[in-house]
Amino acid sequence: MHAFRTHTCGELRKTNVDSIVRLSGWIHRKRDHGGLLFIDLRDHYGLTQCVILPGNPHFATLERMRVEGVISVTGKVLARTDETVNDNLSTGTIEIEVQELEILSTAQELPLPVFGEPDYPEDIRLTYRYLDLRRETLHKNIVLRSQIIASIRRRMTEQGFMEFQTPILTASSPEGARDFLVPSRLHPGEFYALPQAPQQFKQLIMVSGFDKYFQIAPCFRDEDSRADRSPGEFYQLDVEMSFCTQEDVFDAIEPMLHSVFDEFANGRNVPAEPFARIPYKQAMLKYGTDKPDLRIPFEISDVSEFFTEDDVEFGAFKNIVAKGGVVRAIPAPNIADKPRSFFDKMNSWAQKDMQAPGLGYITFADEDGALVGKGPIAKFFPADTLQRMAAHAGIGAGDALFFAAGKSADAARLAGAARAKLGADLDLIAEDEFRFCWIVDFPMFEWNEDEKRVDFSHNPFSMPQGGMEALETQDPLDILAYQYDIVCNGVELSSGAIRNHRPEIMLKAFEMAGYGAEMVEEKFGGMLGAFRYGAPPHGGIAPGIDRIVMLLAGATNIREVILFPMNQQARDLMMQAPNTVDDAQLQELHIRKVTPPSKSK
16 A cells, blocks of 8 residues: 555545545544544545544544644545535545544644635735645635646647747846846846846747747746736746737637637636727727726717817816817716715715716606706706717616716726726626737827827837838827737736837837937847848737636636735745845845935934
């Protein structure tokens, strides 16, 4: 017999009754029933109930042991009686009568209970992550993560992609988030950077003559934590293709993602429809965000024109439109009979949470066959204007319109947030569904109000639509790029682009964004130089692994799908990192500590 187990704790069934078996695992739970001691024994695979009789010489030992101690038991498989069968366990039709016991490891009093998974402060959960990971929900999430990554790898390989590993120690980049820097011992005063993404390397792989690359790539960014973003490090499915168009990238990624989500949907719906293609401008108008949640069954519309009509007397919004602003209408179905407090709470939310002036509204009702508007601002509109506005917004009797007014970006932000809030508050979001879309036609440049200059709006390495001609003849703010995002249920899974593989076009694009040729050559010389020796047209994308797993696991925080995450302050509480190092190490690296001014005495 094996030293530790003949079976796992999730394996035994009625067919094993009367067999002598050995199991090893953690004591999940203990129960004393009239002199009989029941032990739920747990390992990675499941849980098996064990019973030990009072006359057994090991009874007192097991009775004294704390939960989460590790034991090995040998005994006979018994069939449970009909009234004691546990249908919630895969092993629920049997139990083990313990004959022999070996204590493999004892447990101290737990700082964090495993059984029952009660809520516990996050700092304790992260400090004792190894205990937290024994809990069923988190344990399953990590197993799911492994299965999803294996599925992705298989599907990418089947499409002819090859997996390569790119360097971890590389050069600092001036774009994106802050780098994590690594001092060089051999080169005093110089630093490596951990890669924010393998962006330049994967493009150089294409220049090197490889055709289809992918990697489950670790990425490092010194940025703040969010519910959907882990501080410090994360993983992405890094993909690049040669001789491809934007549609080729979509054709490779879309079926892979659809299949992976369908495989792990666990009863949720993954519509077979092609992923919607939504231009950036349209996304900002209809959804108020470039990360739209298509599960919400209504869209925003621009109703600015209705506020400019001569016989409309609502001066506040009329003045906003006259000064170049816009008015966006957010439909809310079947809420006209809600109490006034509902609408007041929406207005308070806009003012407090969104720091907006407010959120106007009109409700609509049928009176004698005619659609009429009601509410505080309805009186400022002629009846026919309200009817035309309702038709434009696609609503009818019993519905309402909320209004966000201001500069285009501000109105979009408020309208998008209001759409999401209404969808959630009215329970209109299809929670059991995954809805994908591609956001396309991003602007190549945007106006940097702080620095009063044109800047890149997305990815500086993207190919502008129209190439050099567009850069030379169009207003920079009108130029679109071959850039795209993929979004699922309001969560951005990835950004991607067809790359700018022509050195002269790249230098021109950077020049328009205020970066001189000398700086570009210094920072991106390796890639730019490679392009001068024959670069194929190429493009790619990099869906976030952590976010994919978070969606499929139904988790609301990305730390629930990562083995050993940092906390929101970018600290690893379990390993106590970051921490200090001794002066000898610093001297070897030619580094001197400088106390921040705020901490100096």
